[in-house]
Amino acid sequence: MNRKVEIQRLGLQDYKETWDYQEKLFKATLDKKIKNRRENLDEATRNYLLLVEHPHVYTLGKSGDAANLLISEEELEQKNASFYKINRGGDITYHGPGQLVAYPILDLDNFFTDIHKYLRFLEEAVILTLKEYGLKAERSEGETGVWLDVDTPFARKICAMGVRASRWVTMHGLALNVNSDLGYFDNIVPCGIQDKAVTSLNVELGKKEIPLPEVQEKLLKHFADLFGAELIE
Structure with a gap:
């Protein structure tokens, strides 16, 4: 088993460009697994973890409802935002x-x-990261992602998750609001959930901005511990 995970820091990158890149890596891993099976080989597959920020974009999962996007194409353009069904x-x-x-x-x-277990480990990595900032984050039963004050009238989501998997190869992942402009969430029904708010780390801590690289490093540490992974760059 190859537990090395190659970290790639992509910076601010267009969503579609990143999605295409994910698909390329995903397909290469699937192709190697299929070749191994067909030819009775035992060549190691590679693992990646892409860290990225995107320009403003809304994405709709395959089980989602397009009605949860509350603005028109014209309004998307006015807000410099894109929209993709993924x-x-x-x-x-x-x-x-x-x-x-x-x-x-x-x-x-x-x-x-x-x-x-994979989804729970991703959630746990975020929960442990937020704990380092003094926040008690948790899961909401039946709802993927990470939340604050779940069983109160003030429940709010701080991290969304959505994945795809085929032959045990994963893609897509998680989005943790660190310094996000929460106004953009007003244009959607986030994750199709109408009765809970959305928040971000800087808002919860009452700070203008939290250094994103600092949060990345904390998340990477917990990811590596939970998955027993060796991170390489």
């Missing part, structure tokens, strides 16, 4: 500057073959 699970979400987006492209045969 091949992950989940409903609609927003990505934008100041958000920590992480896309693990892992061959789970290198770790464990359990998608439920």
